[in-house]
Amino acid sequence: MTSPDYQALLDATVTRVKPLLAQGKVADYIPALAEVAQQQYAIALVTNDGQCFYAGDSEARFTIQSVSKVMTLTLALQRYGETLWQRVGKEPSGTAFNSLTQLEFEHGIPRNPFINAGAIVTCDALFSRLSAPIHSMLEAFRIQAGNSKIIIDKKVANSEYEHRHRNAAMAHLMKSFGNFDNQVDEVLRAYFSYCAIELNALELAKAYSYLSNHGFCQFSKQQLLTARQTKQLNSLLFTSGLYDAAGDFAYRVGMPGKSGVSGTIVAVVPGKFTVAVWSPGLDKVGNSIAGIAALEYLSMQLDVCAF
Numbered sequence: 001m002t003s004p005d006y007q008a009l010l011d012a013t014v015t016r017v018k019p020l021l022a023q024g025k026v027a028d029y030i031p032a033l034a035e036v037a038q039q040q041y042a043i044a045l046v047t048n049d050g051q052c053f054y055a056g057d058s059e060a061r062f063t064i065q066s067v068s069k070v071m072t073l074t075l076a077l078q079r080y081g082e083t084l085w086q087r088v089g090k091e092p093s094g095t096a097f098n099s100l101t102q103l104e105f106e107h108g109i110p111r112n113p114f115i116n117a118g119a120i121v122t123c124d125a126l127f128s129r130l131s132a133p134i135h136s137m138l139e140a141f142r143i144q145a146g147n148s149k150i151i152i153d154k155k156v157a158n159s160e161y162e163h164r165h166r167n168a169a170m171a172h173l174m175k176s177f178g179n180f181d182n183q184v185d186e187v188l189r190a191y192f193s194y195c196a197i198e199l200n201a202l203e204l205a206k207a208y209s210y211l212s213n214h215g216f217c218q219f220s221k222q223q224l225l226t227a228r229q230t231k232q233l234n235s236l237l238f239t240s241g242l243y244d245a246a247g248d249f250a251y252r253v254g255m256p257g258k259s260g261v262s263g264t265i266v267a268v269v270p271g272k273f274t275v276a277v278w279s280p281g282l283d284k285v286g287n288s289i290a291g292i293a294a295l296e297y298l299s300m301q302l303d304v305c306a307f
């Protein structure tokens with residue numbers, strides 16, 4: 001079978017999303033993110049046989065925000081395996097990514113690792129096992145994306161830290177239930193640094209290429225997770241990767257994916273490719289409007305089927 005013309009498909013998304021770029025709004029609850037120009041769009045796709053395609057504002061760099069939660073979980077699973085699930089659940093939350101109420105009802109065990117509370121407790125677990133938690137994460141991205149110059153956007157990380165009250169409340173609540181081991185502010189520093197790692201779309205697709213490739217990153221030549229763990233992680237992304245819009249995304253796009261409030265989404269077709277898209281205009285839930293539309297188009301054209 002001939003392989004699809006991925007370049008033509010990515011190029012076509014650029015034209016298709018143009019009318020959508022003014023829709024929605026950039027995240028403004030983090031002041032440094034509010035300064036990002038809204039009408040930008042980039043997409044990149046990396047196939048399991050190592051081909052790279054990209055279109056749009058491919059040089060543009062952006063912070064990865066909640067997409068970092070997938071790498072946090074990956075590094076934590078490497079170190080804890082199944083025992084990690086004693087501290088965080090696997091169920092969709094059905095609530096906003098920064099909701100506090102569910103955490104109180106559920107005794108400090110976050111629903112899943114892709115909402116803020118879940119990622120913060122996973123960071124806490126990681127923090128206990130890494131001597132240099134911020135540097136280790138940065139190195140993981142540098143090696144997997146193949147660019148040793150990748151940095152943390154300090155302005156964004158500091159802005160998030162200064163406005164950390166809600167995330168700090170979650171961490172303290174978890175501590176009150178005995179589900180938090182380290183200093184809250186130190187773990188939050190690491191969490192915000194992870195969110196503020198700055199990449200372009202191609203680097204992002206490369207960094208997460210192991211998700212479509214049975215856990216193997218062809219750029220770093222590392223087996224990051226077993227094939228089974230990778231399937232399990234993709235299953236969780238399918239049910240919980242887009243906050244309380246995971247069902248809508250599954251319906252429209254049909255790929256496991258993870259979004260972040262900078263307007264980025266990583267999605268995968270297991271066995272085939274990883275795609276990263278970025279456009280800062282967000283819908284009410286906090287997902288990129290143009291990003292979802294582009295992935296929906298790709299999914300239709302490629303007849304992606306999760307089952």
Ligand SMILES: NC(=O)CC[C@H](N)C(=O)O
Pocket residue numbers: 065066067097098116160167192195259260261262286
């Ligand atoms: N959904 C997101 O991308 C949220 C990440 C953001 N850094 C926060 O903690 O609020």
